[in-house]
Structure formats: structure tokens, C-alpha cells
Amino acid sequence: MIMTQALGWALVDSLWRDALAAAGLAALFALVPVRAARTRYALATLTLALMLALPLATAVRLSGTSPWTSDVVTATSPVAPGPVSGPGPRAVALAPAPTAPVAARIRAALEPALPWVVLVWFGGVVALSLRLASGWLVTRQLGSMGTSSVPYGCREAVARLGARLRISRTVRVLQSAVVQVPAVIGWLRPVILLPASALTGLTPLQLDALLAHELAHVRRYDYLVNLIQSVIETLLFYHPAVWWVSQQVREEREHCCDDLAVAVCGDAHFYATALLGMERLRVTPPTFALAAAGRGGSLIGRIRRLVEPMQTEVFPRWMAGVVAVTLALGGAAHLASGTATTGNRGGTRTPTLDSAVVDSLIDRVEALQNPAARHEAVKTLGSRRDPRMVPPLLAIAQHDGDEEVQHEAVKALGKVRGGAGVGALLDIARTHPNPDVRRKAVKTVGDVAPPEAALGVLERLAQRDPDAHVQQEAVEALGHLGSPQAVAPLARLARVQPNAEVRDEAVEQYARSAAPESALVLLVDRLANDSSSAVQAEAVERLADLPDGLGIPALREAARSHPSRYVRAEARRRLEDYR
Numbered sequence: 001m002i003m004t005q006a007l008g009w010a011l012v013d014s015l016w017r018d019a020l021a022a023a024g025l026a027a028l029f030a031l032v033p034v035r036a037a038r039t040r041y042a043l044a045t046l047t048l049a050l051m052l053a054l055p056l057a058t059a060v061r062l063s064g065t066s067p068w069t070s071d072v073v074t075a076t077s078p079v080a081p082g083p084v085s086g087p088g089p090r091a092v093a094l095a096p097a098p099t100a101p102v103a104a105r106i107r108a109a110l111e112p113a114l115p116w117v118v119l120v121w122f123g124g125v126v127a128l129s130l131r132l133a134s135g136w137l138v139t140r141q142l143g144s145m146g147t148s149s150v151p152y153g154c155r156e157a158v159a160r161l162g163a164r165l166r167i168s169r170t171v172r173v174l175q176s177a178v179v180q181v182p183a184v185i186g187w188l189r190p191v192i193l194l195p196a197s198a199l200t201g202l203t204p205l206q207l208d209a210l211l212a213h214e215l216a217h218v219r220r221y222d223y224l225v226n227l228i229q230s231v232i233e234t235l236l237f238y239h240p241a242v243w244w245v246s247q248q249v250r251e252e253r254e255h256c257c258d259d260l261a262v263a264v265c266g267d268a269h270f271y272a273t274a275l276l277g278m279e280r281l282r283v284t285p286p287t288f289a290l291a292a293a294g295r296g297g298s299l300i301g302r303i304r305r306l307v308e309p310m311q312t313e314v315f316p317r318w319m320a321g322v323v324a325v326t327l328a329l330g331g332a333a334h335l336a337s338g339t340a341t342t343g344n345r346g347g348t349r350t351p352t353l354d355s356a357v358v359d360s361l362i363d364r365v366e367a368l369q370n371p372a373a374r375h376e377a378v379k380t381l382g383s384r385r386d387p388r389m390v391p392p393l394l395a396i397a398q399h400d401g402d403e404e405v406q407h408e409a410v411k412a413l414g415k416v417r418g419g420a421g422v423g424a425l426l427d428i429a430r431t432h433p434n435p436d437v438r439r440k441a442v443k444t445v446g447d448v449a450p451p452e453a454a455l456g457v458l459e460r461l462a463q464r465d466p467d468a469h470v471q472q473e474a475v476e477a478l479g480h481l482g483s484p485q486a487v488a489p490l491a492r493l494a495r496v497q498p499n500a501e502v503r504d505e506a507v508e509q510y511a512r513s514a515a516p517e518s519a520l521v522l523l524v525d526r527l528a529n530d531s532s533s534a535v536q537a538e539a540v541e542r543l544a545d546l547p548d549g550l551g552i553p554a555l556r557e558a559a560r561s562h563p564s565r566y567v568r569a570e571a572r573r574r575l576e577d578y579r
Contacts, residue, residue: 382412
């Protein structure tokens with residue numbers, strides 16, 4: 001068989017062969033848990049390679065057959081019994097006989113069009129190859145165009161993280177004026193490119209998390225795999241199943257790198273926050289650049305996979321939806337007839353139904369354009385108090401364009417059962433750009449968080465947050481923790497915090513939290529030594545509130561001899577109230 005015919009039949013046969021391969025991958029994905037990213041990535045990569053190997057094998061097999069028997073060797077025609085007479089061109093004319101099998105008649109009808117099939121395919125490959133080459137050239141230029149050195153601390157972080165990931169190759173890191181998100185290019189001599197906005201807009205720990213993601217790509221040789229994958233997409237551009245499988249490869253590649261980054265960082269919740277922070281900087285990366293933002297999978301899907309409780313999917317999503325709707329309708333009818341039971345045996349909800357409802361609520365929030373409608377949708381999410389609501393609520397609190405919706409998301413996180421939203425609240429309190437939202441998150445942390453989780457974060461916020469109102473809220477939240485461990489931080493803040501209003505709040509919270517004798521010592525010290533008369537007046541007020549008249553001698557001394565007339569007057573007023 002001539003090469004054009006062999007290639008044409010290989011392309012035609014690949015339509016159903018590759019479709020079957022993709023269907024097999026979908027079936028396997030329905031059985032393999034979402035968290036098993038390495039297994040799913042291996043399956044998707046092998047399937048993509050198989051989809052290229054099948055038409056290649058068909059073309060090679062057919063090109064080696066005799067032209068006199070070409071009508072019986074293709075995958076779409078059955079083996080005809082008996083000898084085939086006459087030369088090749090005449091033998092083809094026998095196929096369309098009325099008594100010939102259907103497959104043979106189809107083959108005979110398609111064969112004249114095979115040269116056109118090959119021509120169209122070749123034109124598509126040439127066009128996409130030009131696109132592929134241009135993308136490769138643009139990516140090559142990124143390593144030298146608009147780049148500069150990064151601070152020493154960043155280079156040290158790359159070396160430290162590379163050692164933890166057991167990367168033996170030298171990995172350079174450069175600041176780039178072209179890229180908008182961290183990205184890695186190259187295989188033999190990999191280079192990590194960091195935008196200036198990442199160096200200035202992310203905390204050092206967040207930047208470490210994203211560098212770990214890029215180094216995971218280096219460790220796994222993903223740049224080379226991505227290049228080969230792009231070549232396969234170019235050769236099989238005509239098949240929708242190939243593009244679907246290729247997208248699964250990209251999604252699972254990002255999941256694998258996410259898992260490695262979490263293993264290095266040690267905190268999936270913090271890594272998810274780093275992804276959210278980076279999303280504000282995101283644009284589409286060049287074709288061959290592998291970015292932490294990823295070209296595979298939605299951000300909220302990646303974060304949900306990292307943070308939500310472990311779940312095993314045993315059905316494809318569309319099938320789970322059909323089952324869920326059926327169960328929902330049946331359950332509603334059951335309740336309406338009064339036959340539903342609430343005992344231990346019959347009261348368990350169907351997890352599939354609950355998961356489907358959760359997914360539909362998340363999709364509602366993402367699709368709504370009206371802020372009031374999004375606000376109501378977030379309230380619905382929060383009313384469930386379901387730990388699986390944490391990832392979408394965190395994303396909404398970080399990125400929704402309406403402040404009221406963000407506040408509602410923070411409020412909903414505080415209501416999640418078992419304190420599962422505390423980690424997200426702490427992340428919002430540390431990193432959210434809006435001080436009002438940070439303040440709301442800090443207040444909620446003080447109300448719901450266990451002391452061991454919140455203590456260090458609240459003290460740092462009270463000392464370093466750029467907004468004084470957030471600092472005050474953090475001090476108040478420390479007092480609301482009701483923990484003896486909060487007393488020492490409050491004392492430090494009352495003495496050394498530069499902002500007088502924050503010191504004032506720290507004095508109040510310390511007096512309420514510490515033992516009366518300890519409170520007396522700090523209050524007398526602040527009354528005598530604080531530079532702000534407002535803080536001194538607050539110390540006078542708290543001295544008057546100490547039990548058993550413990551602060552009265554200090555008040556009398558202040559009323560007689562304090563250098564501030566305002567403080568003397570306040571001390572006298574408190575003494576009169578005491579009498």
C-alpha cells in the first residue's frame with residue numbers, strides 16, 4: 001500500500017481507536033481517587049502516548065502490506081475468504097458490489113478521499129508547528145530578555161528548597177520584567193523567572209511555597225514532558241479526545257507539583273493561600289513556561305483538592321449529579337409522605353447528594369454577577385457549617401470584588417464546624433489587602449480560634465500590621481482568647497507598642513486577663529511611665545476596677561502628685577466614684 005493511503009487509513013482509524021483510549025482513561029479516573037495525583041498523571045501520560053502510538057503503528061503496518069491485499073488489512077474491513085484476483089486497481093473495484101459487507105462499502109467510499117484527508121492533516125500540522133516553534137522561541141528569549149539578579153535571600157531559598165527536593169542540577173533564579181507569575185523554563189539548564197511583583201507583593205514564606213512548586217517541575221522534568229506533549233497535540237490536533245487527555249495531563253501535573261510543594265512547606269492551607277495571593281498577579285504564561293498558576297485546572301479546584309477533607313470519587317461527576325438529583329427527588333417525596341426516619345439506622349445522609357449540593361452552591365457563587373445575590377449565596381454556604389465550604393469561602397473572601405461579600409465569607413468561616421475555618425481566617429488576617437476585611441478576620445479569630453493556633457499570629461498582627469485599627473483588634477482578640485498564655489504578649493504590647501491607641505487597648509485587656517496583683521504592677525508602671533496621657537488615664541480607670549480596693553493607694557498617689565492635670569482629675573473622679 002502506498003504511503004498516502006497508509007497514512008490516510010491511520011488517521012481515519014485513529015478517530016475511533018483514540019476515542020476508546022480516552023474513554024478508558026475516563027473510566028480509570030472514575031475509580032482512582034482525586035488525591036492520587038501521581039497515579040492519575042501516569043495514567044493520563046501513558047494514554048496520551050498510546051494515542052500517538054496507535055496511528056503510527058497502523059501506518060507502519062499498512063505501509064508494509066502488498067497493494068494487492070490492501071483491501072483486507074485495514075482495521076475497518078473484514079478479511080475476505082478466498083483468493084483476490086487481478087491487480088490492485090481492479091481489486092478495489094470489486095468492493096462496492098451490492099452484496100459486499102457494509103464495512104467494505106464504507107472503505108471503498110472513503111478511499112478516494114484519503115489523499116485529501118492527508119493533505120488537510122498535513123496543512124494543520126504545518127500551521128500548528130509554526131505556532132509551536134514561535135512559542136518555543138518566545139520562551140527561549142524569556143531567559144535573557146528583561147532579566148536581572150534576585151536578592152541573595154531568594155537564591156539561598158532556591159538552594160535550600162532544591163536540596164530538600166533532591167535536585168542535583170543547578171537551578172538559576174532571575175527577576176524578569178516580562179513574566180507576571182513565577183515560571184520555570186529549560187530542561188538541561190533550568191531557570192526560574194520571578195516577576196518583581198512576586199518579590200514585593202508576597203511574603204517570604206509565600207514566595208518559598210511558590211518556588212517549591214517551580215522546583216517540583218524541575219525535579220520531574222516537566223519542561224521536557226510538556227514539550228513532547230505539545231508535539232503530540234500538534235500531530236493529533238484533529239481529535240477532541242487528544243485535547244481532553246492532554247488537559248488531564250496538565251491538571252494532574254499541577255496537582256503533583258502542588259503535593260510536592262505542600263510536602264516541603266508542611267502546610268496545605270498556607271500553600272493554598274500563597275496560590276491565592278499569586279492569582280492576583282496572574283496572566284497566561286508562555287506556551288513552554290511552567291508556572292505555579294498552572295495552565296491546567298481551575299485555581300479553586302486545585303485549592304479545594306488541597307484543603308478539603310479526603311473524599312474518594314467512585315463515579316464520574318456527571319453520573320454523581322444524576323444520582324444526586326434522583327436521590328434528592330426521592331428523599332423529598334419520602335419526607336413529604338412522612339415515612340422518613342431519623343433514628344440511628346435511617347438518619348444518615350447520602351454523601352453523594354451532599355457533595356453534589358455543595359458543588360452546585362459553589363458554582364452559583366462563582367457565576368452570580370449581582371453582589372447582593374452573591375451575598376445571599378455566601379450566607380447559604382455559611383449556614384451549612386460544613387468543613388468542605390472552607391476553600392470556596394476562602395477564595396471568595398480573598399477575591400470577591402464586593403467588601404460586604406468578603407465580610408460575609410469571613411463570618412461564614414467562623415461558623416464552620418470544629419474550627420475548620422480557623423486556618424483560613426488566620427491567612428486572611430495576615431495577607432488580605434483590605435484592612436477592614438483583615439480586622440473582621442482578626443475579630444472572628446478572637447471569638448472562635450483555640451489559643452495555641454491564634455496566639456502567635458495575633459501578637460505579630462498587633463505589633464506589625466500597617467493599620468492601627470487592625471492592631472487594636474488583634475489586641476482585643478488576644479484578650480478574648482481567655483488564655484493565661486495571652487497575658488505575657490499583652491504586657492509586652494502595653495509597654496513597647498509604638499501606637500498609643502494600641503497600648504491603651506493592651507492595658508485594658510491585660511487588666512481584664514491577668515491576676516489582680518500582676519495587673520496592679522503593670523498599671524502602676526504605665527501610670528508613671530507611659531508617654532501618652534490617654535494610656536495613663538486608661539491605667540487609672542483599670543486601677544479603680546481592681547477588686548478589694550487593690551488599686552486605691554495608687555489612685556490616691558496619682559490624684560496628689562501626677563504631673564498631668566488631666567490624669568490627676570481622672571484619678572480624683574475615680575476616687576469619688578469609689579467612695
